[in-house]
Amino acid sequence: MYVFGGRFDRIGPQQTTQNIYDDRLYVFNPDDASWSLITANREIPCGRRSHSAFVHHGKLYMFSGYNNVMGLHFNGLYEFNPLTLLWRRIKPHGISNPVPRRRQCCLVIDDRMYMFGGTSPISTSTFANHSHEMQDVDARRTILYDQSDLYVLDFTPTLRTLCLFLLAQRKINVNILPKKLHQEYQLFTQSNIIRQRSTGETSG
Template sequence: MQWITHLDGGPRRVNHAGACVGDRIYSFGGYCTGDDYRLNECIDVHALNTNTLRWSLVPQMRDENGLPLKYPEVPFQRYGHTAVSYGDKIFMWGGRNDDQLCNILYCFDPQTISWSRPDVKGAVPGARDGHSACVIGDCMYIFGGFVEEINEFSCDVHCLDFRTMEWRYIQTFGAPPSFRDFHSAASIYDRMYIFGGRGDKHSPYHSQEEMYCPEIVFLDMKTKMWHRPSTTGKVPVGRRSHSMFIYNGLIHIFGGYNGILEQHFNDFYTFDPKSNCWNLIKPFGQPPTARRRQVCIVKDKRMFLFGGTSPHPHDSLLIDNNDTHLLDFEPTLRTLAILAVINHRLDTTWLPKKLKEEIRLMTQPNSLTRPLNHAG
């Protein structure tokens, strides 16, 4: 396992959402410090070609007069939302801008580069942000988040059946995870695992007295029973706004932030759902800087990490990142040889054109955004 690529110049986004269809990873919305998020302009969408590592801005939908469509025909720019892929489409739900939240389901079609609003029925969850979403079978499961209408954290589970487009509230059994937002969820073995997030000493209410649960909990989708496995190994510190993903039967955790410790993380953990064992992993290569609110997407044998916010090295400010990092779970001899050429700055004059092009793509920054000036 090795970090093999770090490229700047991608979309500068924090608290965005992402999903993968085919060989493209799509990034939806998020915020960038200094921008105005009170308007109902269409959400921006960026696409990463996982073969060339190039980012591009997806064109907005327009009306017959050539003007960009606006909410509610298309989703407004937002943060704290979720996006999942199902089949060849991506479904986005929840989130907010600085004025309002949204509980309309939107569907993005990568083939036609268009948005639609599927007709849904049933018990639609209340608008929220900081929730989680994952797909199990033909259903999307929503857990937790902060529901501003009632000013409370949630620990409810809601389900959207993609076959019928019907929302259902899921009656669960056993003690659910504590009320929380900005946790993470992942599905494996017909279970929805929940880790981390921000709670409150006076949950479900928000009193600014934060709590960070270090337990991992799962919901068995067959019995709808919550379980708290007895774990061994090196347990991660409780955190929020981290990333959680599955590869090769293991749950992976990266980064995040603990407000009590006032600490950002760039540590990397795995959890084995069969042995219930945690492990602290240190992949080879240069890891990303400590951060929160990034997106991590697994494609084949690689994980793509982009965006998020990191502490400034010289003061108390935060830096909105525009970088893309690539973690190779099983680097080939070819990849290791390319890294040797790059790291030792070897002469590439006599290398085949295809190999030189691959080296260029792994080292040349994107050009969507410019570097920030940290000199003052």
């Protein structure tokens, strides 16, 4: 079992403003009930919490998360190879990465990872004239939104998927496509849908 990141307080269990975000990777061996620290190398992701981790074909992947000390939400995807002990940042093809977020759900089915939701920050300056819409504002003057978008990361894309990617990349006119393919293209390239927090939802 691999454990990465999380937040803890400098003086122990008592919660303070002295947050520490660990960027070390720990592994637990159930055979002898032992913990050990992995000396990883290369593109090590910075410490964070509220990220997602999943396994695909023997490699560990980590997506997104939040670091309050840096005041940043992330949207990067990292891969860790337990055989070489190397981290590397993945640069997926296709549409732009999902906007930075935390607390999203990632689920792997066969050779696809599905990512849904999460919480993203938007500067309150964007909504200066719409203060009545703000439900949840944190200390850094950002408003937090719950996302309702769905992304798919395809580890082994089909020729059909690659063709859709090429159409989007080169901005080719798709009006000549059959209706079914046109609808599929729209789903492939549509923008994020964001939903403001409902009253009572927390910013944790």
